[in-house]
Amino acid sequence: MKRIAVLGSTGSIGQQTLEVIASQPQRLKLIGLSAHSRIDLLEQQAARYHPEVVAVVDGEHAARLASRVEALPVLEGVEGLVRVATDPRVDVVVVGTSGRDALVPLMKAIESGKQIALASKELLVMAGALITRLARAHQTTLVPIDSEHAALFQALRGIPKPEIASISITGSGGPLWSFEASQLRDVSVSTVLNHPKWQMGPKITVDSATLMNKGLEVIEARWLFDMPLDRIHVLIHPQAQVHGLVELIDGTVLAQMSPCDMRLPIQYALSFPERWPTRVPSVSLVQQSPLTFFEPDLARFPCLRVALDAARRGDSACAVLSAANDVAVRAYLKEELPFGDIARITEETLSQHQAASMQTVEEILAVDAWARATAQTLVSAECGMRHAECEMGTPHPAPRTPYRSL
Numbered sequence: 001m002k003r004i005a006v007l008g009s010t011g012s013i014g015q016q017t018l019e020v021i022a023s024q025p026q027r028l029k030l031i032g033l034s035a036h037s038r039i040d041l042l043e044q045q046a047a048r049y050h051p052e053v054v055a056v057v058d059g060e061h062a063a064r065l066a067s068r069v070e071a072l073p074v075l076e077g078v079e080g081l082v083r084v085a086t087d088p089r090v091d092v093v094v095v096g097t098s099g100r101d102a103l104v105p106l107m108k109a110i111e112s113g114k115q116i117a118l119a120s121k122e123l124l125v126m127a128g129a130l131i132t133r134l135a136r137a138h139q140t141t142l143v144p145i146d147s148e149h150a151a152l153f154q155a156l157r158g159i160p161k162p163e164i165a166s167i168s169i170t171g172s173g174g175p176l177w178s179f180e181a182s183q184l185r186d187v188s189v190s191t192v193l194n195h196p197k198w199q200m201g202p203k204i205t206v207d208s209a210t211l212m213n214k215g216l217e218v219i220e221a222r223w224l225f226d227m228p229l230d231r232i233h234v235l236i237h238p239q240a241q242v243h244g245l246v247e248l249i250d251g252t253v254l255a256q257m258s259p260c261d262m263r264l265p266i267q268y269a270l271s272f273p274e275r276w277p278t279r280v281p282s283v284s285l286v287q288q289s290p291l292t293f294f295e296p297d298l299a300r301f302p303c304l305r306v307a308l309d310a311a312r313r314g315d316s317a318c319a320v321l322s323a324a325n326d327v328a329v330r331a332y333l334k335e336e337l338p339f340g341d342i343a344r345i346t347e348e349t350l351s352q353h354q355a356a357s358m359q360t361v362e363e364i365l366a367v368d369a370w371a372r373a374t375a376q377t378l379v380s381a382e383c384g385m386r387h388a389e390c391e392m393g394t395p396h397p398a399p400r401t402p403y404r405s406l
């Protein structure tokens, strides 16, 4: 029996993880849950799945939940996340939070010898060197949940490193793949959130539409598989049946295929090193035929270019990339920024940064804080400029959607 803690249980990954745990009652037992502030959902999850302990990052929400569930210990803050992630009853920690607050809990979980099932790619993008060094030191395998990395992780099993020529990450292209460049400056939030293949949280869905997600995934793959950037490729594959490919030195290509259902990589990350049956329907090659593959278009989707540039510049540039993009995406979701400005805000923040290597969590968090403040200043300037133009009656070419902040 494996005993599980789920960080981010109220999110898309977290909810699907709970489904997987419930589907394997003989093999998996839930110990701990955590959320940021959605305590109504957390309370429902506690009633349905019976964890031994929960943590809520936001203090006010933690106190409110504690007053409702007297028999259940409710921990608070990032320290609460750390206690859930290092609880001696836990064997496997699923990291499915958005944002940076799970960095320290993840590192403490590695230090206390937990198996890690990792969905939160932003943590590897901001602190990949530190996390993978720690994992090596504690002989912990970071088992990826991200579908492309789960694919590569499986395809690479048993292959000696010198036999690997390159790896490729696929992406469906997202909801805007067929849009002309002129249409991409101003796209409504509802269009962007309507992903053709995957149901995910809002931040990663926007990243899929800008193709920033593929850039973050290249950086994630570089750390997970210890692979130089020039041997990691991105392919657009609209049918989203092949999730990752490994090319070997003799020209052989191994591809991993599975349906678009995150419960599959989640279960594999929990069952590893074993593999268990699921009720997920198998791939129908005939129905999905033909399978097509394209090079990504970096001109129409500049976020991918910006991400690859940051990856080449080094560790701190990756932390800046992730933080600035996060600020820009959240501003876009609040309709404060047009879609096309996500790349611009991220690139301008990066242009103000001198890349350096980072050795400690404190250095990483300082870079993250600087990038967030800088990106937020750029977003506010953009909002202010638009506000002034609206007041002067100057028509602005950007969003059709009204700005809530005005």
Ligand SMILES: NC(=O)c1ccc[n+]([C@@H]2O[C@H](COP(=O)([O-])OP(=O)(O)OC[C@H]3O[C@@H](n4cnc5c(N)ncnc54)[C@H](OP(=O)(O)O)[C@@H]3O)[C@@H](O)[C@H]2O)c1
Residues within 6 Å of the ligand: 007, 008, 009, 010, 011, 012, 013, 014, 034, 035, 036, 037, 038, 039, 057, 096, 097, 098, 099, 100, 101, 102, 119, 120, 121, 122, 145, 146, 147, 198, 199, 200, 201, 202, 203, 204, 262
């Ligand atoms: N969704 C997918 O299919 C998918 C696929 C591959 C990789 N991933 C990666 O998995 C991660 C989670 O994605 P998601 O789509 O599940 O996101 P999501 O639906 O937005 O859920 C995020 C979870 O993190 C919690 N959270 C938010 N801010 C937090 C903070 N400051 N500290 C601690 N917890 C916090 C949320 O709690 P509240 O609900 O209380 O806000 C929620 O439980 C992301 O890194 C994403 O890139 C997701």
